[in-house]
Structures are given as structure tokens and as C-alpha cells.
Amino acid sequence: MLKTFILSIALSTGDLPYDQLEQLYWDCDTMFMKGELGGQDMWSCLAITDEFQSYFADRDAFMLYWKQNREQQWLQRGYTEEAKPA
Numbered sequence: 001m002l003k004t005f006i007l008s009i010a011l012s013t014g015d016l017p018y019d020q021l022e023q024l025y026w027d028c029d030t031m032f033m034k035g036e037l038g039g040q041d042m043w044s045c046l047a048i049t050d051e052f053q054s055y056f057a058d059r060d061a062f063m064l065y066w067k068q069n070r071e072q073q074w075l076q077r078g079y080t081e082e083a084k085p086a
Contacts, residue, residue, distance in 0.1 A: 018055065025052040029070070030077040 016024070028045035031037040037045060056062040074080065 016051075021048065021052050021055075024048045026069075026073040027077065029066075030074050030079050033074060033081075034079055 025048055028037065028041075028048050031041065032045065053059075053062050056065065071081075
């Protein structure tokens with residue numbers, strides 16, 4: 001799957017700039033919300049999420065960021081909560 005390949009390449013390069021890591025994180029979060037995340041994509045996205053969350057002081061700071069940005073980021077990737085798979 002192309003998504004897995006792209007995520008694997010991104011992870012293997014290490015030390016991604018914040019803006020690229022942020023985009024990968026939101027790609028992963030959106031794939032999860034769409035129900036498209038499984039197998040190797042899941043493992044890659046967990047690593048991306050861990051790395052991205054390390055930029056925040058704590059989980060509460062990350063969750064505040066997530067709550068403030070999720071709808072806009074999901075919408076940019078073609079997802080809305082109303083379209084969530086059952």
C-alpha cells in the first residue's frame with residue numbers, strides 16, 4: 001500500500017521538521033477516523049504520533065491542540081465526523 005510506503009520512508013529518515021511531522025500526524029489521525037488504518041500503517045502512525053506528541057509539554061497540552069485543530073485538519077483531508085464509519 002502506498003500510504004505504508006510513504007509513512008515508512010518518512011519514519012526512516014528521522015528528525016523530520018515539525019511541519020512535515022505535523023502533516024503526517026494529521027494524515028494518520030484522519031486515516032484512523034475514516035477506518036482506513038490497519039497493519040503496517042497502524043504501526044507507522046503510532047510511531048509518528050509518539051514523535052509528534054513529544055513536542056507538547058504534556059498530554060493535556062496535546063489534547064487541547066488536537067481539539068482546537070481536528071475539524072479543520074480532517075476537513076482538509078476529506079473527512080467530517082458526520083461521515084464516520086459505523
